[in-house]
Amino acid sequence: MLPQTLSIADPAPSAVDTAGRTAPTPQSPRPVSLGALDWQENSSVLESALASMPEHSAGVSASLAWCAGIGAGTPRPGFGDTALVWELLASVAAVDLSLARMLEPHLDALAILDQAGFGDVAASLGALGASADSTWGVFAAEGSGQKVTAQQSAAGWRLSGAKPWCSLAGTLSHALVTAHTEGGRRLFAVDLRDRGVMASAGPWVSRGLSDIVSAPVTFTAVPAIPIGDDGWYLQRPGFAWGGVGVAACWWGGTVGLARTLYAASEAREPDQIGLVHLGAVDIAVESARLALAATAMIVDGAALPADRPSVTAKRVRSIVVAAAETTLEHVNHGMGPLPLVADDAHARRVADLQIYLRQHHAERDEAALGRTLLEAGGAPW
Incomplete structure (x- = not known):
């Protein structure tokens, strides 16, 4: 006899029983705290x-x-x-x-x-049409066979070439773009509405972050304003802290999932397995919060070590990713299929978080952390 298959119409029982209804998703936005003193x-x-x-x-x-x-x-x-x-x-x-x-x-x-000293470049940015109403992206990805170069002439700097993974390039007004010069990689500000900018519409078939089209852009002699010197963008401590800002978004999405699981558990008593899922999610969310809170203190100079920003950033990003992936698994196991097919906000959050987390390169980023630890010298523990 063939084993009976399960269908969405007759889903497997979930640890948090949501049968016959959608999981209760919190309706009113409320702040998320890192536990700051103020x-x-x-x-x-x-x-x-x-x-x-x-x-x-x-x-x-x-x-x-x-x-x-x-x-x-x-x-x-x-x-x-x-x-x-x-x-x-x-x-x-x-x-x-x-x-x-x-x-x-x-x-x-x-x-x-x-x-970079905004006051020093403000007038130049105005020449690019930048204002307080400008919307900005940061395009720093590199791809095989795709390269943006910067050339300087009497008329100023111009960017030419192709850059991958340029999110919302067809909608944003401006962007900071890394380009190759004779001295290395340098950051430039550009007006994305310039006629020399061609933003691709795809490929972008992603079900997660479906509105955030992240596709290649081709630059053809696009006027550009240099921001910092050669190598400055990658060498500044703020480069590492910007990466932790992304992790804060990952953590926020994880909190959203945790809130949904908690609301479902509160609405109807979970079984013992459901309690396991809720407890595991709490541990994951709290571990990521503690890592982000400690890192915020390091960034502001209130805690040590402040001399290893790359190590700190890589470490906390991996901690948050692990917490997010743990939460995704426990929420999916605990709540079953119904909210994924019947609760629009929950299904979108799951899909969005899964694709957003892929900005982290999984085991490759952990290998990069190990390499950075050795290069920094001295065991940090």
Whole structure:
């Protein structure tokens, strides 16, 4: 006799019984805390930002406009308010990972411009049409057979070539782009509306972050403004801290999943296995929170070691990824198939988080951490 197959119409029992109904997804956005000492003050700032969040259905343009408004009043990492910046990213991601995926590079670009001495390049950026309303991306990926080069002439710098993984290049107004010069890699600001910029519409068949088209861009003699010297972009400590900002988004998406599991468990008593899933998720979420909170203190100079930003960033990113993947597994096992097919917000969050996590290169990034530890010298434990 053939084994009986399970169908979505007759799903396997879940540890958290959601049979006959969708899993209860929290409806009202609320801040996510890293446990900062000034949480009461931070909470009001975050609540104000969350209250103005556009609905997911508002579309990319409305979401980017919101990002520009939020960016104008958000502090930069490294000046005492790093926890607040990461709490903002996590709080947005707990509600809508797509929106967080737009906000994070915009805030990162503004931080990079500040680190480079924004006042020194502000007039030049104005020549590119940049203003307080500009929406920014950071395009620094490298791909086989794709390369952007920068050439300087009497007319200024020009970028030419192809760059992979340029998220929302067809919608953003501006971007910071890495390009190869005779002296190495250098960062440049460009106007993405220039006629020499051709943003591809794909391939992008992703079910997760489906609105965040990340495809190649071709630059043909595009005017560019240098930001920092050769090698500055990769060598500055802020490069590592920007990578942790991405991890804050991953953690926020993980919190969103954990909240859904908790709400389902609270609505109907879970069995013993359901309690195991809930406890495991709590451990995962809390381990990532502790790592991010400690790193925020390091970035702001309130804790050691501050002299190994690359090690710290690689470590905390891997911790957060492990927590996110653990949570995905336990939530999926605990809740079964129904919320994945009947709860739009939950299904989208799962798909978004799975594709977002692939910005981490899994075992390759762990190998890079091991190499960085050896290069830094001296066991850190």
